[in-house]
Amino acid sequence: MLRLEGVTKSFGGKHAVDGVSLVVPAGQMVGVIGRSGAGKSTLLRMINRLGDPTSGRILFGDTDVTALRGRPLRAWRARCAMIFQQFNLAGRLDVLTNVMMGRAFHMPATRALLKMWSDDEKAQALSALESLDMARMAGQRAETLSGGQQQRVAIARALIQQPDIVLADEPIASLDPRNTKVVMDALQHINRHLGITVMCNLHSLDLARGYCDRLIGMAGGRVVFDDVPAALTEATARELYGLEAGEVMGHGVPSPVSLPAGLQPGFAAAGS
Amino acid sequence: MDAVRARYPEHFTRWSRQRLMMAGIAAALFALLLFGMGELGFFDGTLLTGMGRLFEIAGLMLPPDPGSWAHARAYGMALIETVAIALLGTLSAAVLALPVGLLAARNVTAQRVVRFFARRSLDTIRSVDILIWALIWINVVGLGPFAGALAIMTADIGSFGKLFSEAIEAADRKPVEGIASTGGSHLMGIRFGVLPEVFPVLASQVLYYFESNTRSATIIGIVGAGGIGLHLAEAIRTLELQQTSFIILMILVTVAAIDVVSSQLRFAMIGRRAGIGK
Numbered sequence: 001m002l003r004l005e006g007v008t009k010s011f012g013g014k015h016a017v018d019g020v021s022l023v024v025p026a027g028q029m030v031g032v033i034g035r036s037g038a039g040k041s042t043l044l045r046m047i048n049r050l051g052d053p054t055s056g057r058i059l060f061g062d063t064d065v066t067a068l069r070g071r072p073l074r075a076w077r078a079r080c081a082m083i084f085q086q087f088n089l090a091g092r093l094d095v096l097t098n099v100m101m102g103r104a105f106h107m108p109a110t111r112a113l114l115k116m117w118s119d120d121e122k123a124q125a126l127s128a129l130e131s132l133d134m135a136r137m138a139g140q141r142a143e144t145l146s147g148g149q150q151q152r153v154a155i156a157r158a159l160i161q162q163p164d165i166v167l168a169d170e171p172i173a174s175l176d177p178r179n180t181k182v183v184m185d186a187l188q189h190i191n192r193h194l195g196i197t198v199m200c201n202l203h204s205l206d207l208a209r210g211y212c213d214r215l216i217g218m219a220g221g222r223v224v225f226d227d228v229p230a231a232l233t234e235a236t237a238r239e240l241y242g243l244e245a246g247e248v249m250g251h252g253v254p255s256p257v258s259l260p261a262g263l264q265p266g267f268a269a270a271g272s
Numbered sequence: 273m274d275a276v277r278a279r280y281p282e283h284f285t286r287w288s289r290q291r292l293m294m295a296g297i298a299a300a301l302f303a304l305l306l307f308g309m310g311e312l313g314f315f316d317g318t319l320l321t322g323m324g325r326l327f328e329i330a331g332l333m334l335p336p337d338p339g340s341w342a343h344a345r346a347y348g349m350a351l352i353e354t355v356a357i358a359l360l361g362t363l364s365a366a367v368l369a370l371p372v373g374l375l376a377a378r379n380v381t382a383q384r385v386v387r388f389f390a391r392r393s394l395d396t397i398r399s400v401d402i403l404i405w406a407l408i409w410i411n412v413v414g415l416g417p418f419a420g421a422l423a424i425m426t427a428d429i430g431s432f433g434k435l436f437s438e439a440i441e442a443a444d445r446k447p448v449e450g451i452a453s454t455g456g457s458h459l460m461g462i463r464f465g466v467l468p469e470v471f472p473v474l475a476s477q478v479l480y481y482f483e484s485n486t487r488s489a490t491i492i493g494i495v496g497a498g499g500i501g502l503h504l505a506e507a508i509r510t511l512e513l514q515q516t517s518f519i520i521l522m523i524l525v526t527v528a529a530i531d532v533v534s535s536q537l538r539f540a541m542i543g544r545r546a547g548i549g550k
Contacts, residue, residue: 048453078455088450092468101464105455113463154450161454 001025002047002165002197007056009042009221016042018221019056026164029191030199031212031229034240039221040201044167047199048082049073060164078105081158083187085170087150091143095134095153098142099125102160121160128156132186148179155186165197166190173203184211205237333517343515347503351522354499355530357417357492358485361424366478369429373436379448380440380462390433398430406492417498424485424492432477439473440466476538483530490523 002024009017017039024030032040045051047058049065058065060076068076081102089098096117103121104112117125129135132152142150151171158166168187172180188211191198202208208215209229217225217232217240225236277284309315338344374380376390406423413419448465456464493501500519507515 050449050453074455074457076455077453082450082453084446084450084453086446088446088453090447090450090464090468092471093464097464101451101456101460102454104451104457104460109457109459112460157450157454
């Protein structure tokens with residue numbers, strides 16, 4: 001069970017994530033929705049500890065993730081796999097080596113640095129790739145693959161971490177519709193059949209509704225909605241995303257209409 | 273149009289302040305150039321009389337001729353030695369510079385003190401020219417190609433260290449982050465996230481330096497650090513101008529050949545990436 005307690009992250013006085021508290025039970029598929037800049041990415045990155053919270057605590061079971069340093073921190077990252085919008089593979093390395101990075105934490109350093117994977121590890125990596133229909137590409141350089149294929153390699157890397165939780169940060173934002181379905185189906189499979197908790201940042205409300213058990217709506221760094229997808233009303237959705245249109249108008253026209261101020265009340269009401 | 277002009281007047285001024293300033297700077301630099309040329313005696317006729325002498329010397333250089341077969345052989349061996357000096361010096365410099373470059377790169381070495389000392393020592397090495405290193409090494413190991421290779425090595429550790437650390441700092445952060453997110457150590461991130469990405473850049477820098485070091489190796493030969501330079505200096509001193517031009521031609525052909533081969537290798541390494549990746 002993942003528990004966030006008042007997690008805040010500020011950059012130069014501005015709160016990117018502002019006092020987020022929530023509990024994610026094991027095995028849930030959670031969609032984090034909201035417009036760009038709402039703090040979704042920052043939140044997910046803090047859970048993996050690629051970013052450190054300014055204040056608040058993140059707990060997984062009895063472990064205080066925010067207090068971890070050194071090897072225990074890396075042990076946590078190994079349990080908490082991350083999938084990125086830009087895949088974050090090493091482009092010039094072959095697919096198999098990229099997937100093998102998922103075992104990086106568990107391997108002795110010298111063996112890993114010399115790329116001496118054991119047969120057992122290779123078998124694990126290849127069967128993870130096979131489950132995503134990517135085993136044929138194992139010898140290719142990652143940069144020669146299409147975006148959808150690269151993201152599947154990244155998912156295979158996450159899979160062989162044998163994680164307790166998978167965080168996906170806009171995993172389909174750089175993909176075409178067909179690959180979007182392939183990747184979202186893969187995440188769903190990880191959740192349904194392997195019982196791994198999945199937390200997924202999504203732009204698309206339709207996708208989030210279709211795939212997730214629970215939606216967390218964020219705006220301005222705060223959680224403004226947290227319920228099952230069916231409970232998301234038109235009004236709330238508009239509040240989450242309609243804001244974007246307002247922001248664009250506010251910047252584009254050099255008129256003295258103070259839109260942000262006008263929007264604040266609605267914001268606050270939804271936030272509390 | 274007038275309405276647009278009224279709203280963005282700053283894009284319509286013909287003589288903006290920036291433009292005037294650029295023109296002023298260019299004019300000042302040109303004046304400085306003329307002044308310097310005057311001071312060095314460019315305008316008091318020595319250049320014109322000197323020009324005549326230059327053509328005279330050029331005439332004596334033709335046709336290029338080694339003099340004897342034995343000379344030609346000796347020049348050939350010396351040229352091979354020059355290329356060997358350049359290759360050995362460049363490669364050993366690259367091998368030694370890589371760890372220092374890593375220590376000097378911000379995204380690899382977090383400790384400021386280590387980075388500071390790595391960078392300052394590279395600066396120090398770089399501030400001494402290759403010719404001076406050659407003179408120093410001749411005193412240490414004696415005349416000959418070994419001193420030449422050592423001179424190129426020491427001089428290039430400084431340059432490579434700086435170039436490598438800059439290439440490493442410019443490397444994409446994403447693969448490193450990907451490895452960090454799985455619990456991989458910093459060392460794993462460098463080994464699998466940074467080095468494969470920067471390898472083609474480093475290799476092409478090494479190749480380029482090999483080219484340019486072949487030229488430098490002829491110069492350090494003049495002070496006695498092995499290779500063709502010694503023969504060249506001697507031919508000039510004894511006014512064997514046809515031999516001089518023969519040696520210069522040999523160097524020219526060799527450098528051109530190395531240039532062609534290495535630029536093809538460089539493109540093969542970088543081009544492949546540019547062709548397929550985005």
